[in-house]
Amino acid sequence: METPRSAFLSGIKDQSPGIIGNVPFGLITGAAATAAGLDPWLAMGMSIIVFAGAAQLAAIALIAQHAPALIVVLTVTVINLRMLMYSAAIAPYFRHATPGEKWLFSYLLTDHAFALVTTKFKPEDVPAEIGAYYLGAGSAMWIIWQIAVAIGVFAGTLVPAKWSLDFAIPLVFLSLVIPALTTRAHWAAAFAAGTAAAFCAAWPMRLGLIAAAVAGIAAGVVARRALKEPQEDAP
Amino acid sequence: MNGWGLWMTVVVCGVVTLLIRAAFIVLPPGVQLPRWASNALMFVGAAVLPALVVPAVLFQDLAPGQGFNTLRVIAALLAMGVAVVTKNVFATLGSGMGALWILQWLVAP
Incomplete structure (x- = not known):
């Protein structure tokens, strides 16, 4: 105590x-x-x-x-x-x-x-x-x-x-996200979001960012189900 | 946005962020996050950060149709490799910035 x-x-x-x-x-x-x-x-x-x-x-x-x-x-x-x-x-x-x-x-x-x-x-x-x-x-x-x-x-x-x-900004985000990619489903989410972001980059009002994030989350959920990866208790 | 608009934006961002953080802490005990929500939230970081990184590396300061920043892509791929191996913020930043500076100097000394 x-x-x-x-x-x-x-x-x-x-x-x-x-x-x-x-x-x-x-x-x-x-x-x-x-x-x-x-x-x-x-x-x-x-x-x-x-x-x-x-x-x-x-x-x-x-x-x-x-x-x-x-x-x-x-x-x-x-x-x-x-x-x-x-x-x-x-x-x-x-x-x-x-x-x-x-x-x-x-x-x-x-x-x-x-x-x-x-x-x-x-x-x-x-x-x-x-x-x-x-x-x-x-x-x-x-x-x-x-x-x-x-x-x-x-x-x-x-x-x-x-x-x-300004290049340090994406580098900081990289150093935050890489250690968080702990399963293949997380990598799938990251890959899908990154790819979507590249294709939606010219969307008006930077809406491509939101669209890419949603696409990545969906890819992660689907990939985890398809790969039958176990539930995680903590993020 | 002018100064006043920016301050309002920041305050709204702060309120939203606090409400997210406080949500389950201030709610009565027993209220839980539904399973589907935690299944999706698990991937928020993995999705939103790459969605920020990729356009910033590829197209920063370029108009649409101008191709992409070759030097930044090379430097970012190197930094990504360093991040995967070391998982260290100093090493990732150092290798990425260092690679970009060397490449820029090689192209236009």
């Missing part, structure tokens, strides 16, 4: 590898916002309000291409839909939290915090310990993410355009 204080600190400690991995991602998100011509306050505001790296980066790329607001919101929604899964799976761990804590914990929900808490604890463990651990992991990620984005926003102005820093 840990005290809330020591649980908070172990949350920070266990989160640190994930945090370090996210630093370049944050720097590039900030720099991409600057390169896209976003106001620095808007870039930081987005980072604090949305606090979801892949969605922020995609939104910035869309804003840079003058996509309509509806497409930006739709894309952010689709990218973040995976967190609906995390929300459902982590909810039992937070069932004793106060309503205020539940909203705070929700805001801090990330891929890393989710993975840490659900592997380290069981839902029936001491609620105060789970809460403190999660708060340590979540707030550490939050602070370092905001600092990384802020540095990126200001460093972005120093990077010459011929360095092609």
Whole structure:
């Protein structure tokens, strides 16, 4: 049994590898916002309000291409839909939290915090310990993410355009998606979505992105059924 | 979009994102995600990220009908190989950017 204080600190400690991995991602998100011509306050505001790296980066790329607001919101929604899964799976761990804590914990929900808490604890463990651990992991990620984005926003102005820093955006997405392709059905989803995206790239209002995502998800579901791959408990 | 429109867009994105995250945490216990939904959500990341990557690599800064960015495709394929082998964000970024810079320098030093 840990005290809330020591649980908070172990949350920070266990989160640190994930945090370090996210630093370049944050720097590039900030720099991409600057390169896209976003106001620095808007870039930081987005980072604090949305606090979801892949969605922020995609939104910035869309804003840079003058996509309509509806497409930006739709894309952010689709990218973040995976967190609906995390929300459902982590909810039992937070069932004793106060309503205020539940909203705070929700805001801090990330891929890393989710993975840490659900592997380290069981839902029936001491609620105060789970809460403190999660708060340590979540707030550490939050602070370092905001600092990384802020540095990126200001460093972005120093990077010459011929360095092609915008190429770092697809590279970040590549480094996020490849480790997540754990089954052949996931590869099928990725391949179908990528191919569809290439053919729908010229669609108006960047709607091809949404169409390709839907095609990829459908391909994944069908492929898993066809290949009879087992259900996964965790994403 | 002007500044005000952008701020509104960001706020709506934030509200939607928070509602997704909070959905099952703030709902009464016992409400669960239907099986069909979790079956589909499992593939969201695997589908949406490649859908962002492919056009950004192929057609960034090109008008429709202008072909594709050969150098970026080569660099991205190399970075993808590095990502598969190392699963490391630093290695993926470093190899991809490095390859693009070398290729650009070779084409137009």
